[in-house]
Amino acid sequence: MNNEVIVTCAVTGAGDTVGKHPAIPVTPRQIADAAIEAAKAGATVVHCHVRDPHTGKGSRDPALYRALVDHIRSSGVDVIINLTAGMGGDLQVGAGESPLAFGEGTDLVGGLTRLLHVEELRPEICTLDCGTLNFGDGDFIYVSTPNQLRAGAQRIRELGVKPELEVFDTGHLWFAKQLLAEGLLDAPPLFQLCLGIPWGAPADTTTMKAMVDSLPPGAIWAGFGIGRMQMPMVAQAVLLGGHVRVGLEDNLWLDRGVPASNGALVERAIELITRMGARPLTPAEGRAKLGLAKRG
Template identity: 55%
Template sequence: MSSAFITCAVTGSGDTVGKSDKVPFTPEAIANDCIAAAKAGAAVVHIHVRDPITGAPSREVEYYAEVVDRVRSSNVDPVINLTAGMGGDVTFGSVERPLPLAEEGTDMVGATERLDHVRKILPEICTIDCGSMNFGEGDYVMTNTPSVLAEMARQVQELGVRPEIEVFDTGHLWQAKSLVEQGLIADPVMVQLCMGIPWGAPADLNTFMAMVNNIPESWTFSAFSIGRKQLEYVALAAIAGGNVRVGLEDNLYLDRGQLATNQDLVERAVAILSGMNIDIMNADDVREKMQLTRHG
């Protein structure tokens, strides 16, 4: 019987709080959703934090610490996966006057500061967004230069945290291989294929399989699509030999017109995988497979 693990991305940093009252944004609510997702069958919880008053995305270390403390002190024990993608955000001024940069939506800091929360909390996994790209509409660009990525990978390796490489397009996978070849990311390598984000890799089957077919055989991969294809990708990722990701970071709906909770989405993923006779790995299975180091 083949096996797969489920990651739940519980809140993200997108403009979703105003679109669904199910999206958690206080540290307590984010932690509660992590716990509920783990009880429902998620082995890994992927965590962003937000301003607890406004719901806006945040890099505040203390918010991360509160979320992780609440999860670690609960009666479940999921693998903790913290984003390290915040702090690489550029929003240009306008089409005619790109400079100065827009203050709203721009948050650029150095590699070390982007990892402050990882350094303090020492999760088992943190993400590295392996590339830059136009990200959705308007003038926002996700910005991760090769030198910054190399330094972040070096620091994460030094901390003993396993990086999950987030790949949004084919060139990002190429750059990920380069970081591995440079010795900045160690085996076992873990990659997340992020499909359907404008303007990265579209969520069609040909593009997805082109990405899968270019992943080295020894690497472990997961995959997801944003929006309505999220639940389709539960089956598709598993059929392709990978693991799956669901959660309100990427999709707000369980069915047409029915807003989901994170628990709902994990339960649906469990049902899909179980119906395909795929064994669902627990957190300790993932720890053993990915050789994760538990701190704290």
């Protein structure tokens, strides 16, 4: 069991959740305010995407990230900033017998282009999604090839940013360990076990334990489940020695029929952690655990 827990809040994501919840953060100011709310509730880390303010859809516009990060850093609230670098891997395969007629949901760029906002803003952490995945039903694929990942890992290392290795299936974990073996990651590596996304690894005890048992020696790791499995996977991760993630990116509900806020989800997770006899780490303690220098 882990007695000192880093709590990450994933505040908005890029999924189609606008309109499914009364208060999904959309504008940079709304996303920053949600991150600050999570930090005040006790989050150690905030994991941030940005959205197009006009459509609510996920974006990779560096100007939106700049506005978001500037507001968090100028707020006076201490929190570790973790920016996604996963946008730009979306491929909507054409339907039926026309797979090369890519759909309007396609946004596919190279591994280094996905890092433009990281280059500019130098967050303490950014994500590296460690493989390709059938993303839900239909014809959507998230694309992250071995050579894209090698280029991305090398550049993130040169920037002095800590990569959070997002693992959606066992093959992703296998390849992340290959990146470590090739010297493209600094020790200790930081893993995020992302469970319950169709059609990746399911959110259950057997799967989380199998992935934990396959981690390299000395790795730091966290895990989460989506939807109703969010809080069960908080408990499971702590029991298996890991850290945790909650937030509106992964789950919209506090209780049945009760919409969540990021602050309320963090508070619920911390209540669960403390009732298990563990405690959440402050951002300063999280930096010490992860070997990070404060930015901004």
